[in-house]
Amino acid sequence: MSNPLADMAKPDVIFCIGTNMTECHPVAATGLKKAMARGAKLIVADPRRIRLAELADVYLPIRVGSDVALLLAMAHVIDREGLANHEFIEARTAGWEEFRQHLKAFTPEWAAKICEVPAKDIESAALCYGRGKPGAIYYTLGITEHICGVDNVQSLCNLALMTGNLGVEGGGINPMRGQNNIQGCGDCGAETFVFPGSVPITDEAARDKFAAAYHRPDLDLGHAMTKVTGLQECGKSIRAMLIDGENTVISDPDKNHCEHALKALDHLVVIDIFMTETAQLAHVVLPATAWAETDGVACNTERRVQRLRAAVPPAGDSRPDWWIIAQIAKRLGIPGFDFQSPADVFNELCSLSPTYGGLDWDRVSRESLNWPVPTKDHPGTPILHVDNFTNGRGKFMRLGYRDPAEVVDAQFPVWLTTGRRLQSYHTRTQTGRSSGIDYLLSEESLEVNPEDAVAWGFQDGDWATVSSRRGSVKIKVRATDRSPRGTVFASFSFADVPVNNLTGSGYDPATHTAELKVCAVRIERATN
Amino acid sequence: MTEHSMNATAMERKLTMTLDGQPVGFSEGETIYQVAQRAQKNVPTLCYDERLEAFGACRLCVVEVEGVKAPVASCTTKVTPGMIVRSGSPTIEKYRKTLLELVVSENREVDVNPLRGFASQELTTLVDRYGARTGRFKGKKSGTSNKSDDNPFILRDYDLCISCYRCVRVCAEQEGDYAISMMNRGFSTQITTEFNGRLKDSDCTFCGQCVQTCPTGALADKKALRAADLPGEVTKTRTICPYCGVGCSVDLLTKGDRLVGVQPAMDGPANGGALCIKGQFAFDFVQHEDRLKKPLLRQADGSFKETDWDTALDIAAAGFRRALEQHGRRSIYGIASGRAPHEAAYSMQKFIRAGFGTHYIDNCSRA
Numbered sequence: 001m002s003n004p005l006a007d008m009a010k011p012d013v014i015f016c017i018g019t020n021m022t023e024c025h026p027v028a029a030t031g032l033k034k035a036m037a038r039g040a041k042l043i044v045a046d047p048r049r050i051r052l053a054e055l056a057d058v059y060l061p062i063r064v065g066s067d068v069a070l071l072l073a074m075a076h077v078i079d080r081e082g083l084a085n086h087e088f089i090e091a092r093t094a095g096w097e098e099f100r101q102h103l104k105a106f107t108p109e110w111a112a113k114i115c116e117v118p119a120k121d122i123e124s125a126a127l128c129y130g131r132g133k134p135g136a137i138y139y140t141l142g143i144t145e146h147i148c149g150v151d152n153v154q155s156l157c158n159l160a161l162m163t164g165n166l167g168v169e170g171g172g173i174n175p176m177r178g179q180n181n182i183q184g185c186g187d188c189g190a191e192t193f194v195f196p197g198s199v200p201i202t203d204e205a206a207r208d209k210f211a212a213a214y215h216r217p218d219l220d221l222g223h224a225m226t227k228v229t230g231l232q233e234c235g236k237s238i239r240a241m242l243i244d245g246e247n248t249v250i251s252d253p254d255k256n257h258c259e260h261a262l263k264a265l266d267h268l269v270v271i272d273i274f275m276t277e278t279a280q281l282a283h284v285v286l287p288a289t290a291w292a293e294t295d296g297v298a299c300n301t302e303r304r305v306q307r308l309r310a311a312v313p314p315a316g317d318s319r320p321d322w323w324i325i326a327q328i329a330k331r332l333g334i335p336g337f338d339f340q341s342p343a344d345v346f347n348e349l350c351s352l353s354p355t356y357g358g359l360d361w362d363r364v365s366r367e368s369l370n371w372p373v374p375t376k377d378h379p380g381t382p383i384l385h386v387d388n389f390t391n392g393r394g395k396f397m398r399l400g401y402r403d404p405a406e407v408v409d410a411q412f413p414v415w416l417t418t419g420r421r422l423q424s425y426h427t428r429t430q431t432g433r434s435s436g437i438d439y440l441l442s443e444e445s446l447e448v449n450p451e452d453a454v455a456w457g458f459q460d461g462d463w464a465t466v467s468s469r470r471g472s473v474k475i476k477v478r479a480t481d482r483s484p485r486g487t488v489f490a491s492f493s494f495a496d497v498p499v500n501n502l503t504g505s506g507y508d509p510a511t512h513t514a515e516l517k518v519c520a521v522r523i524e525r526a527t528n
Numbered sequence: 529m530t531e532h533s534m535n536a537t538a539m540e541r542k543l544t545m546t547l548d549g550q551p552v553g554f555s556e557g558e559t560i561y562q563v564a565q566r567a568q569k570n571v572p573t574l575c576y577d578e579r580l581e582a583f584g585a586c587r588l589c590v591v592e593v594e595g596v597k598a599p600v601a602s603c604t605t606k607v608t609p610g611m612i613v614r615s616g617s618p619t620i621e622k623y624r625k626t627l628l629e630l631v632v633s634e635n636r637e638v639d640v641n642p643l644r645g646f647a648s649q650e651l652t653t654l655v656d657r658y659g660a661r662t663g664r665f666k667g668k669k670s671g672t673s674n675k676s677d678d679n680p681f682i683l684r685d686y687d688l689c690i691s692c693y694r695c696v697r698v699c700a701e702q703e704g705d706y707a708i709s710m711m712n713r714g715f716s717t718q719i720t721t722e723f724n725g726r727l728k729d730s731d732c733t734f735c736g737q738c739v740q741t742c743p744t745g746a747l748a749d750k751k752a753l754r755a756a757d758l759p760g761e762v763t764k765t766r767t768i769c770p771y772c773g774v775g776c777s778v779d780l781l782t783k784g785d786r787l788v789g790v791q792p793a794m795d796g797p798a799n800g801g802a803l804c805i806k807g808q809f810a811f812d813f814v815q816h817e818d819r820l821k822k823p824l825l826r827q828a829d830g831s832f833k834e835t836d837w838d839t840a841l842d843i844a845a846a847g848f849r850r851a852l853e854q855h856g857r858r859s860i861y862g863i864a865s866g867r868a869p870h871e872a873a874y875s876m877q878k879f880i881r882a883g884f885g886t887h888y889i890d891n892c893s894r895a
Contacts, residue, residue, distance in 0.1 A: 005774065005798050006797075022733075024772060025772050025773070025774050026733065026735065026804035026805075027774045027776050027798070027799045027802045027803060027804055027807075028774050029704075030702055030703055030704065030802050033703070033704030034701075034702075034704070036704075037701075037704070176772075176773060176774075177772075177773030178772060178773055178866075179771075179772065179773055179866035179867055179892070180768065180769065180770050180771060180772065180773060180775065180866075180867060181865075181866055181867060181868065181869060181870070181873070182773060182866030182891065182892070182893050183773060184869070184870045184873060185864055185865065185866045185868075185873040185891045185893070186891070186893065187870070187873075188864075188870050188873035188874040188877060189873075189874070189877040189881075189889075190862075190864035190873035190874070190876050190877040190889055190890075190891050191864075191877075191889070191890060191891055191893070192887045192888065192889055192890045193887075195881075196874065196877070201887050210881060214878065214881055214882035215882065216881065216882050216885045218885045219881060219885045220885060220886055220887055222887075223886070223887060224887050225861070225886075225887065225888050225890075226890055227861075227863055227890035227891070227892075230861040230863075230888065230890065233861075237855070237858060237859060238859055238860070238861045238888075239851040239854070239855045239859040239860070240847055240848050240850075240851035240859060240860045240861075241860070241861045241862070241863065242848070242860075242861075242862045242863070242876070242879065243862075243863045244862075244863065244864055244865045244868060244872055244876055245864075245865030245867050245868045245872070246863050246864075246865050246866075246867075246891070246892050248863065248892075251892060252892075266847065266850070266851060267847030267848065267850065267851055269844045269847065269848075272820065273819055273820060274816075274818055274819065274820060275818070275820060275824075275832075279820075282826065283825070283826050283843075283847060284823070284824070284825055284826070284840055284843055284844045284847070285820065285823065285824040285825075285826075285832065286823050286840060286841075286844065287819070287820035287821055287822060287823060287824075288820075288868070288872075290813070290814045290819070291767075291770035291814065292767065292770075292780055292787050292811070292814045293814065294868075294869060296868075296869025296870060296871050296872070297869055297870040297871070298768055298775065298869055298870065299775075299870070300768070300773055300774060300775025300798055301772075301773035301774060301775065302775075302798065304775060304797060304798060306768045306775055306777070307766075307767070307768075308767050308768055308869055309765050309766060309767045309780075310765075311763075311765035311767065311780040311782050311787060312780075312782055312785055312786070312787045312814070312815070313785055315814075315815065315819040315820075315821055316819065316820075316821020316822060317821055317822050317823075317837065318819070318820065318821060319837070320871070320872075321865075321868050321869075321871070321872030321875065321876075322871040322872055322874075322875040324841075325872070325875040325876060325879050326875060327837075327841045328841055328844050328845050328848070328879070329875075329878075329879050329882075329883060331841060331842065331844075331845035332845050332848055332849060332852075332883060334879065334882050334883040335882065336878065336882055337875075337878075339875075342869070342871045345870075345871040345874055345875060346870055346871055346874075348874070349870060349874045368797055422733060422804070422805060422806075423734075423805055423806070425771050425772075425806055425810070429813070430770070430771075430810060430813040431806060431810045431813070432813075433812070433813040433816040433818060434809065434810035434811065434812050434813050435680060435751065435812055436679075436680030436681055436751065436809060437805075437809075437810055439678075439679060439680050439728070440728065440734065440805075513893075
């Protein structure tokens, strides 16, 4: 997030797109509701009539995967109505005139046909955001999990740049991260494109630094491989894999492909706290200590680095992940794994990461700061881009709309979109084992618009078979007007309804993020 | 703003009042209660939660203001320049004691298990401070416990309710859910949901905020109470919730080696005391019987067999060595977890980069 969570109370316009915040980030949503109670306006763009949609001043039930069209048209209106912040554009951005020319064609009427919402509602949303002083944007995976995920994010950047809503209190572009430490995972460099501190692997100086620190003179300069490619290469170029705490088989798109890939490995080692569906495919399963048993550090969605503390002893003979990884490394003769404590590991990270340079175990144990924290006396950086952007000027990107990888047709006539529900977390390895959760949510269901349910011959509770080009699942139908006509929804939480059998139609070419939010399906009566 | 700088700024603007004979600075809009708290006057309250709008229901925070005949509720009265306030004269303290005796007279019990909730000891503490266990007003009770709500999270023990409305207000003001309300008046006052039904059938999201703000334990954490009979004291350990990326601060409740519950940290920088159903109630996976307790090796028939660490680690390492020798350094891939701490993620990427000189490391952020 460019801005801290506390800023949520400050904007007078909040634009939520592709985020089901009340279910996926409920505590953040309390801030949003408080802002609204103080008079802030809410714009919501989401195909599903989620709780946020009910709270919205302007609600745009856009067709799945049509975000870029909506955002282009909003930019068009903001410029046409003279709401662009020319002072900011001149001082901080690049490419405005070209972008402005580019916008001319993208009228609300053009977007209305693609997004399947009235042009006047697009106008209202644009005027509302354009007049926000400040206006804040919040988004989640509804923006990124598309073949055009990067385009979606850049379209949001265009809006924030042209209205001067970056680097200001209460504004910004704020992706809500889904996992407790997914931000931290990237900060640590556990991502193919970057070293610790988000430094690109194509940066020669950084490569030399890590080559020296890790006693690895032949460390590659560039040459990334995303997990998507890694899985495709399983059994081909990739022969052995170490997976730490990820239930890849259930959470990743195209379950059949994923299972097949992991089975093709010569050697799979899984570190986890439960015998997950993924661990079951491993040759060696190593038991890790869990949350509440592990001392460590995590970073939240607002870049706040916080201490985790153990309160109970480890289950059985389980050990911290870092210890397990270090033991394997030592046996392979990899240098630099003589860590004695989590503090040793964290302090090494801080010594190598420019964004964590001012942090260490003791400081993190005393105070929680938002990175970048470059020096020991630096107070942290709650708001990014206050004086300048990382790469100088904020560049307007001229984008166009593309259809999703798969569009509905005669054979697969219904849109499927996937997501999460309040009561369960991801693949339920944890919430599914916490007592009481089943009382509220014990099974998965397919959310179908009531009129569609009638048209397709279903009653609430009937079983349906949902099929895509990649697989099928059997699932109970639930009639609800949360789903628009022609679009159905299910979460991927329940292993007995593996919705990711259906997904995986395509990937963003730049990030390899899967288009989990859109695929085309067929819905038939299930035969028992 | 620190206390010192707050006072200094207020003094500069010459906003001063007199509190118990001492001049005190204050800021525009501050209430007598806020100023008194800053001056460490320890004014008692039961209906006050600093995250919520002041409500003035319990009347315990009353103080004397010069020129005003009756005592005023300090939580709802804004300070004006030159105001002269006495926060705890013998008259006021006697008044507070009587009020507490009245409050207590309506409740089935005063001493409740601290596992009931974060604020559950507030009434007990005040009753002891004022020696209000006199039983002077024994008689009619108010609030009837809801025994038919079968939800596994929130005990609705309204026999202990004192109608402070903190639950109703936190649900509305903090959560924006408006799931609970009250019906009737006087001794018949009852906190309830629409149609007086189960929480499950209301707009309740089971965030547990009503439980944690309840000053008497009338609303209580059913899951934590399962450990009521375990021996030992409750210990609290500050950490961060394990679920989404908001990073809410929580206190883990333990008794001996058992994790028995979770309470929100009221001073948590990301949550300010708020939690959701997962952070509040979905903690017991940690000590679930399904936890992996020993390293496991897959056998030829596909089953898994327990082994010791040395054996498991040797075999784990041997597989990577074999891949390296037979297929080269580009044959090994690592997937890190967005759920494990930094130390896990950092070690994973170092394992790949230092071990094989590649960047064949990724995490679940692409899924």
